Amino acid sequence: MSINSIEKFPTYLAIPPLKKDSMAGNGPFKASIEIQKDLGFPGEKVDNWQQVAINKIAETKSKYRSVQVFLDSCMKCGVCTDKCHYYLGTADPKNMPVARQDLFRSVYRRHFTFAGKYFPKLVGAKDFDEDMLDDWYNYFHQCSQCRRCAVFCPIGIDTAEISMAAREIMNAIGVGQKYPNQILGKINKIGNNLGMPEPALRDTLADLEEEIEEETGASVKLPLDIKNSEVLMVTPSADFFAEPHIDGLIGYAKVFHQSGVSWTLSSYASEAANFGMFIGNYDVMRQGALRIRKAALDLNVKRVVVGECGHAWRVAYSFWNTLTGLGSGGSDEYSLKLQNQLDSNYPQPQHMIEFTYDLIQRDKLSFDKSKNDHRVVTFHDSCNVARGSNMGDIENGQFILPREVIKAACNNFSDMHKSTIKSATFCCGGGGGLLTDDLIDLRIKGAKPRMHALKRSEQDNGVNTLAAICAICKSQFSKVLPNYDFDPYMIVSVHQLVSDAIILTKDSET
Amino acid sequence: MAEILGMEVDEEGYLLKVSDWSIEIANVMSEEDGIELSTEHWEVINFLQSYYKEYEFAPAVRVLTKAIAKKLGNDKGNSRYLYSLFPYGPAKQGCRFAGLPKPTGCV
Amino acid sequence: MSLISIFFTLFFYFSVLIFITGLSYKVVQYWNTPAPLKIPIAPAPLTKSGVFLRLAKEVFLFATLFKSSKWTWLFGWSFHLALVLLFFRHLVYFWPGEIPLILLKTEPLKYAAYPLIFGLIGLLGRRIFVDRVRYISAPSDYLMLLLIILIGASGMLMTFANNHPNMLLVKNFAEGLITFQWSELPKEAIFLAHIFPVFFLIAIFPISKLLHGPGIFFAPTLNQVDDARKKRHISNWAMQKEKNTKIDLDHNQDKGS
Incomplete structure (x- = not known):
């Protein structure tokens, strides 16, 4: 397909109208008894799971201020509803951050608040029944905990905190996800x-x-x-x-x-x-x-x-x-x-x-930038780096340093649209324990906002290389890029760009 | 639990026991995926198995490509070529056909 | 005193009692619940003064809301600002004894009722007409907006449409609530329709989503300094866990669970 024949994508996706239950389902594979036991969780769903779950909610909200405060304070303003890549990609209303939290909040209200105990219909409180648990399992595994919604929440509610707590509670009743839990067993062994x-x-x-x-x-x-x-x-x-x-x-x-x-x-x-x-x-x-x-x-x-x-x-x-x-x-x-x-x-x-940047600042590395001249590079801010960390101990260092390292090694750098980078970056679609083949449909759909922004960069600035600093992002992009008509090999590590351009001292010279 | 030719596989179609593997199983698996196993496929599968025997682990994709380059020539020793053989990824699909456990992690 | 005056007087104290005890309970609960991990959300300030500035911008300007949705910001901010202005406008009624000069000059603040109603209708319209916001709305979400619209509308009808109740009665009733020298309230329906939802909202504040008011100050995403590498941040329960499990430095392992 030539550049000219590709339709122009809007920088920002059109916000889709709701498609109820479009991502309804059973969720990803569940962890086996052995996997669960390795981590100290019950092997199978316990008999009195409701009671165990309610007790675990009580414990979790007493140990995590975030959970307690976020469950109470949402005023349902709805500005987060169009901020989640999974909502934008799937149109399933339960993938709107507030609706995802509400799966948890409705149970919290029913079991822990005055209004929810006595006027459940009025405040949207619901019992923790089998259907609700199924929704929990399905939709809390359609959240990559990327925290983009939290950047836009006027009172700082972070859906990732709710989603992590929900998974913790599900594990406590013996309902765990195979992919992360199996991996955690391997790391421990x-x-x-x-x-x-x-x-x-x-x-x-x-x-x-x-x-x-x-x-x-x-x-x-x-x-x-x-x-x-x-x-x-x-x-x-x-x-x-x-x-x-x-x-x-x-x-x-x-x-x-x-x-x-x-x-x-x-x-x-x-x-x-x-x-x-x-x-x-x-x-x-x-x-x-x-x-x-x-x-x-x-x-x-x-x-x-x-x-x-x-x-x-x-x-x-x-x-x-x-x-x-x-x-x-x-x-x-x-x-x-x-x-x-x-x-x-x-x-x-x-x-x-930070290590590489520091060397560059001190002129300790030299580059032949022309080695990367066949590339026009853009940088994908990985969500956990962008929204949950810092580099260089300077404000916004986590956005500045990787770009400076790329620019030290490449002549051609161009950012994607500003509404899709830095603290507003879109998740690759595979983070938070979702990088598993049984969720491939979700992963492809969830990558849509990022892919649209990339497409725009390809058209406007000839971007042909996507650099990232996250293993999940790299694997996810390799997999989903072809679904959006990109070359899967356009995704590279930032340090691959460094590797290609760095001038090495041979042993004889040192 | 699902089975292939009487041998147990997990929900993703990987054999539970490496020792259960047979050429027939590889053939059934590849047929289901719509792939006819060529000599090149078998080179990959054989290498995966012999590496696994030594290290109890599948080789890194880079190690695999270099081994294949040695056997099939430099033009075939790259990940593009391996992907053309195993569209779902040489590591994952290749390991499945070879009867090895699925590589997990951020891969 | 008439039955209706007794009812509203009691209703007021009942509401204020729930408000104070409930809110204290929630604030103490938030205060006592540890935030075991550093989770400030980007763009995260690296210093305490940065956090102060961040919260100030959120509380006074709704800075994040502005970034997220311009319309919601316009409606939400004008409504909240109007609410504050109208609160000051109403202080004069409750002020016991000699009224400070400044409170006598708050008359023009009554016009804040217009942005109040404008904001509320905007928020209600959003809730009704935007399918995403409609989906997440419970009956209580509409009800709360309608109650505040009722407060604003009845107030405006009294103020701007010449339906003033007897202002002396209003003053005596309001001041009486503060000084415990209770007196009759004006019995016009419109006045009762004005104060009933006010008392009601005061009562439900600590048991409803109105907790977003105190909540914002306790959100670890907004109130934490991004300095985890420089300063060890650890909750009591995690520290207890470390202490209870004697660290075995020789074998470099934590014993026990």
Whole structure:
């Protein structure tokens, strides 16, 4: 199809009229008994599930101010209704953020509020019955917890908090989703989402070293489990396995090579991703984070750097200090031990983008930008980085730094429409534990707003490369780009752009 | 639980036990997906299986492409070619045909 | 005192009692419920003064609403602003004893009734005519708007259409409520239709979505400083969990659950 024959897409999708029940269904595959038990959840739906669920709601709202406040305060103004990519892509009204929350809120009102107990019809309160539970399972697994709605809510209600709490409550009654829960079992046993054992990882890394040397002549290393390295690199395991992720990993290795900073990966903590966040379980999330703390202590590193993974960076940046004391300002035994060990001249943890950006600022890296001249690059702000983290400790640094790194490596950069980037970025459609084949229909539809904005950029500015810093985004785009008439290979890691343009010092020169 | 030729598979069609695999099963699976298994397909399946035997894990896509390049020539050692063989992805569809568990995670 | 005066007098105290106890209960509940994780939403301020500024912009200007939907902002903001102005306009009635000069100059604030009604009708229209907003509306959502429209409309009919009740009675009744020197209220239907929904809304404030008022101050998304890397943020229950499970530094593991 030539450019001219493609119809012009509006920058913003037309808001679809409601199509009730268009995404009704059974939801994604449920976790098996073994998977549930591995995480300490009941294996099957418990008999008195309603009572258990109500008790769990009471517990959750007493432990999370967000849940309690958000359930009470929504005034149903409706401005969030057209902000969710799943609503825009599916037109199912239950995918409007407020309607999704209302699945939870109606139960809360029925069981916990005066008005809901005595005047349920008046305030839209509903019993927690089988039908409601089915709706919970189906529609709380059509939320990628991307928090775009929260950016637009005038009183700060974050549907992700409600969606995480809902999944936590469902797990507590033995109704869990296979995809994230199976993966969490693997991370606890093997150390990464893939379930990739140490020998396979070692072999893959050796293979990559060989490849880089063949291509560049430089002996760039990808060290594993090297004690007393300066940096522990924690990256999503997809970087070891999938395309295009692996070229990003090669990019990190080249940057470390040039920086002269010694670094290592860990086979024990070979995963940055932490799906504990997606299921809203503090303990499971903490368990994942503790693996990384243990690796940092065992390997006796000075710095912890996190690779390109969206929600991992949110967990690392916003939660690690809370969960494990990895950061500063803690006074407990563990925090203090880590603070003694880690180098306080650097933020802990640091994002790979921050690491590279810092080197660029200090003129430590040189690039042959013409290597990327065949590309016109745009940047997809991954939701968890964009809306739940920071980089560089400057305001909006999480938007500035990745773009600056791209611009250092590429001559042609062009942003997508401003209503679809930065804090207003559209989710790729596969985040929050939805990157599974059984949800492919939802994933394709949910990608629509992002794809429309990309199409517009392709037409107006000739954009042919989509760069991202999230493993989920990269996998999701590879899969859905062809559905929107794009080349699936146009999605790249930011550090692949770095990798292609960076000028390496050969051993003989150092 | 669903079965293929009497062997148990999970809800996504992956064999529960690697040892249950047989050439016939691969043929049935590929037929259902509308794919006729060629020599090239079998090269991939064989490599996946031998790698799995050694590492108890499927090879990274990059490792697979390089192995295929060595066997079938450089023009075929790339992920585009592998996708043309296995439209649902060489890792996922390939592993299913080869009787290996599905790679999970952000892939 | 007539029965109707006794009823409204009691209704007022009943409402205020529920308002104060209910609202205190909710605020204490919010206050005591920990926010275990840092979840500020972008664009997140990095300092305390940034948070202060952010909340001020939200509370006084409805900044996010402006970003989200211009029409809803126009309706919502004008309605809330008018509500505040009209509150000041009504203080004069309740003020016990000598009335401060400033309250005697609030007469022009009565015109705020126009933007009030404009905003409310806009919000109601949105609720009725936009299919998405209609879908999420419960009967109580309409009812609340209608009640406030009733308050505004009855007030305007009294003020601008020459249906004034006896203002001395109004003043004595209102002031009496504050000073506990109760007196008769004007019995015109329009006046009763004005104050009944007011008392009613005061009563349901702590048990309804009107909690968005205090709620906004407690939203962790808006009131947290984005400094998780620099300062350990930990809730009591999580700290307790850490302490109860003795950390085993030698083996680098948390014991127990």
